[in-house]
Amino acid sequence: MDLISCTDATFSYEGNVAVQNLNFTIQSGDYLCIVGENGSGKSTLIRGLLRLKTPSGGKVTVAPSLKPNEVGYLPQQTQAQRDFPSSVYETVLSGRLSARGLLPFYTKGDKKIVLENLERLKIYDLKDKCYRELSGGQQQRVLLCRALCATKKALLLDEPVTGLDPKVTIELYETIQEINKTMGITIIMVSHDIKSIMDYATHILHLKNKQLFFGAKADYENSKVGKMFLGGDDVV
Amino acid sequence: MGVTTLFDLLKEMFSPEFIFMRRAVLVGVLVSLCASLLGVNLVLKRYSMIGDGLSHVGFGALAIATSFHWSPLYVSIPVVVLAAFGLLRISESSKIKGDAAIALISTGSLAVGVMVMSKTVGMNTDVCNFMFGSILGIAKGDVYLSVPLSIIVLVMYVLFYNKIFAITFDENFAKATGTNVTAYNMLIAFLTAITIVLGMRIMGALLISSLIIFPALTSMRLCKNFKAVTICSAVISVFCFFIGMVISYIAATPTGASIVGVNIIMFGIFSLISHIKDKGFFKVKEAV
Numbered sequence: 001m002d003l004i005s006c007t008d009a010t011f012s013y014e015g016n017v018a019v020q021n022l023n024f025t026i027q028s029g030d031y032l033c034i035v036g037e038n039g040s041g042k043s044t045l046i047r048g049l050l051r052l053k054t055p056s057g058g059k060v061t062v063a064p065s066l067k068p069n070e071v072g073y074l075p076q077q078t079q080a081q082r083d084f085p086s087s088v089y090e091t092v093l094s095g096r097l098s099a100r101g102l103l104p105f106y107t108k109g110d111k112k113i114v115l116e117n118l119e120r121l122k123i124y125d126l127k128d129k130c131y132r133e134l135s136g137g138q139q140q141r142v143l144l145c146r147a148l149c150a151t152k153k154a155l156l157l158d159e160p161v162t163g164l165d166p167k168v169t170i171e172l173y174e175t176i177q178e179i180n181k182t183m184g185i186t187i188i189m190v191s192h193d194i195k196s197i198m199d200y201a202t203h204i205l206h207l208k209n210k211q212l213f214f215g216a217k218a219d220y221e222n223s224k225v226g227k228m229f230l231g232g233d234d235v236v
Numbered sequence: 237m238g239v240t241t242l243f244d245l246l247k248e249m250f251s252p253e254f255i256f257m258r259r260a261v262l263v264g265v266l267v268s269l270c271a272s273l274l275g276v277n278l279v280l281k282r283y284s285m286i287g288d289g290l291s292h293v294g295f296g297a298l299a300i301a302t303s304f305h306w307s308p309l310y311v312s313i314p315v316v317v318l319a320a321f322g323l324l325r326i327s328e329s330s331k332i333k334g335d336a337a338i339a340l341i342s343t344g345s346l347a348v349g350v351m352v353m354s355k356t357v358g359m360n361t362d363v364c365n366f367m368f369g370s371i372l373g374i375a376k377g378d379v380y381l382s383v384p385l386s387i388i389v390l391v392m393y394v395l396f397y398n399k400i401f402a403i404t405f406d407e408n409f410a411k412a413t414g415t416n417v418t419a420y421n422m423l424i425a426f427l428t429a430i431t432i433v434l435g436m437r438i439m440g441a442l443l444i445s446s447l448i449i450f451p452a453l454t455s456m457r458l459c460k461n462f463k464a465v466t467i468c469s470a471v472i473s474v475f476c477f478f479i480g481m482v483i484s485y486i487a488a489t490p491t492g493a494s495i496v497g498v499n500i501i502m503f504g505i506f507s508l509i510s511h512i513k514d515k516g517f518f519k520v521k522e523a524v
Contacts, residue, residue, distance in 0.1 A: 068414035069413055073412040073413060080280065080281070081406060085456050086401070087461035090462050095409075097399065100398070104394075104398065106398060147409075
């Protein structure tokens with residue numbers, strides 16, 4: 001099933017084009033990785049896919065079955081968050097907000113989902129710990145857990161492994177893959193870390209202010225762009 | 237001071253001759269509660285200075301209202317609410333720097349207020365009271381407006397607590413998952429504006445923002461989760477307000493300044509405890 005499609009989509013900031021001429025379709029259950037250099041328009045595209053930013057040209061079509069309050073999102077962390085005085089449980093519970101609509105308080109059902117997801121991501125023991133006292137990897141896991149509480153369909157992740165050590169990075173990737181495989185949740189991830197991502201993603205979208213490649217991982221490995229980028233060379 | 241003398245003092249403070257004390261304490265406790273709850277979110281959202289900016293706008297509005305013999309609260313509430321929405325707009329737009337805009341608006345309204353007062357009623361004790369607060373600031377009519385308004389602020393805060401938490405922790409996530417962040421930011425700005433106007437008469441325009449910032453920062457020294465920070469902040473705020481009032485009554489010091497003084501001491505105590513805990517001072521001793 002087509003989940004999100006871009007047709008000639010262009011995104012700009014104050015008149016400057018960030019990324020243009022995007023044509024691709026994400027199927028339900030895909031694991032798409034968006035790669036490219038810094039400033040190639042990856043994060044802008046994520047904001048576009050989340051409908052936080054409207055395209056300045058072309059269009060983004062989202063399947064009617066995927067309502068805005070049914071996507072999970074793992075944003076890049078802000079400085080203010082790193083020293084935020086909240087418990088892990090409170091943070092994860094806020095992922096259920098979109099499901100509540102205008103109702104003021106969380107239900108028993110919400111709390112059950114939170115506990116299940118804490119268990120699933122193996123951070124149940126951290127539940128009463130303070131968010132700011134966790135390690136970087138644990139904080140990412142908490143934010144992933146929150147994102148998971150918001151969705152049954154699609155997760156968008158913006159540079160989830162930035163600043164994590166290699167062992168923790170692999171663990172986080174394994175967890176994301178498990179979410180994709182066992183729960184059937186579509187994954188759309190932005191990453192710098194192209195080499196390790198090749199072990200997990202099913203599709204690759206390569207950007208350099210325009211679309212250089214979109215397709216299955218195997219095709220990317222054989223493409224000219226893919227060979228150069230995987231070889232560590234910059235793409236001109 | 238013995239227990240009996242303390243009791244006598246409180247009895248004297250709240251005796252019918254000092255009806256203004258009862259009013260000030262009633263309004264003050266409610267405003268302290270509102271300010272401390274909203275303060276946690278404002279401090280964490282890096283919006284502390286908006287409170288300061290708004291209080292200066294409030295001073296300007298109050299000065300103009302007094303000069304023309306208009307009702308102070310009915311004039312300053314709408315003006316400050318509008319200013320709050322304006323400041324929020326500015327801090328969200330990337331083109332103008334928020335801190336500079338706040339400084340611009342706050343000094344601007346202070347200057348206009350002082351100019352208007354000096355040309356009409358003159359630079360009298362009113363100006364001093366507006367700046368630094370006064371126990372006598374709460375008139376009988378103000379109570380009828382202040383009490384229901386602060387109760388509305390408290391009820392709204394409780395009803396929207398979960399939403400306010402979510403947008404304070406992570407605006408991008410809340411927005412991406414379909415929460416109307418702009419509306420809730422406006423709600424916070426609206427509640428803050430009302431709280432500041434209500435508290436300004438007791439605390440003074442220059443000091444009211446301390447009521448927002450101090451209890452939040454103090455409780456964050458020690459509390460490890462958001463609910464605890466919020467509750468602790470509310471308790472500290474009311475406690476400091478009350479002690480400050482008593483000191484102000486005994487020593488005849490300006491009310492606002494006395495309350496801030498108690499807040500400074502509390503902040504110091506909490507910081508010290510947190511420092512000792514972090515450095516493992518007690519643990520080291522045990523090991524030795």
